[in-house]
Amino acid sequence: MTTLLLTGLPRSGTTLACALLNACPDTVALAEPLRLERHGDRARAVAEIEAFLAAARRQLREEGQAPSLHVGGIIPDNWAAEPTAAPGRRPSRAERGLVRFAQPLSADFTLIVKHPGEFSALLDLLAPRLPLLALVRDPLAVLASWQTVDFPVGTGHLPAAEAFNPELAALLAGIDRPLARQVALLDWLLRRYRALLGPERILRYEDLTTDPAAALARFGVRPPAVGRTLAPLDPARRYPSVDLRPLAAALLPIAPTCEAFYPGFAAALHRRL
Structure with a gap:
């Protein structure tokens, strides 16, 4: 029986990972x-999380369904619509309810539960108790995505994490400018993953999209025989409405943190300026 937690940077592909895993x-x-x-x-x-995991396993085996965010009964690649060149914030399409899973499940089926906010805040307590992976993504692409969505991260907040980590809540409360708050949040999350997880428990979005089968194997699952074709996109192409230059400049102070996950990150930022 395998139960694994997935956390990561908001807008780093954790929902995409769930969609791939469900295949x-x-x-x-x-x-x-x-x-x-x-x-x-x-x-x-933490006790409530562990109780939920046990209850979800039972419900999936007995009823073939469990609660989740979803869009029309399906866990999609992305909660927001595709970005466009038009300015504006993309709202979340997610709704909450029971999702039915048609595939047969053995008694030892693999259950993955993802929460970027709560699990990141509780990482120091969860990581020693349960298998856990964190998904990261090029911080410039993450920051660009945050400019395009009508989610709390668009203003530099992660309420689910702040509720369970007073250090983070105090840090963000002390910063007035949204972009500076976003950068501080990114820095805090990356530092936390680096300090509390070894490299074997960190997965990069770019690796997930370049070689999905190899990345999914990190979850201990067997990828489907016919995989999907994915590819990481340059943030300038992915988010055409966003000016990347001020974002790159804002990220320069935390480039040393980012370099632990993306060697050469500082040089890549300078090329954007």
Whole structure:
């Protein structure tokens, strides 16, 4: 029996990873299914997570369904519509409810549950107790994506994480400018992953999209025989409405943090300026 937690940078491809994982045999990936009361009690939150995992396994085996965010009953690649050249924020299309999984599941099926906010905040308590992976992505692409979505990260906040990590909440509360707050949030998340997870528990979006089969194998699952064709996109092409130059300049102070995940990141930023 395998149960694995997935966290990562918001807008780094965690929902895409769930969509890919749900195409694998004897595997279910739930996208942000928990509705933890934001009570701030970290130990209680971990107990609630563990209780949910056990209940979800039972419900999937007995009923073939479990709670998750979804779009029309399906866990898609992306909660937001595709970006365009027009300015404006893309709203979330996600709805919450029971999602049915038609594939047969063995008693030992693999269950993956992803939450970028809660699991990142509780990483120090969860990582020693449960298998866990964190997904990261080129920070410039992440920051560009944040400019295009009508999500809390668009203003530099991650409420689900702030509720369970007073350090993060205080850090963000002390920063007035949204872009500076976004950069501080990125830096805090990357530093946390580096400090609390070894390289074997960190997965890059670029690797997931370049070689999905190899990346999915990191979850201990068997990828489907016919995989999807994916490719990482340059952020200038992916987010044509966003001026990358001020974002690159804002990221320069945290380039040393980013270099741990993306060697040569500082030089790549300078080429954008």
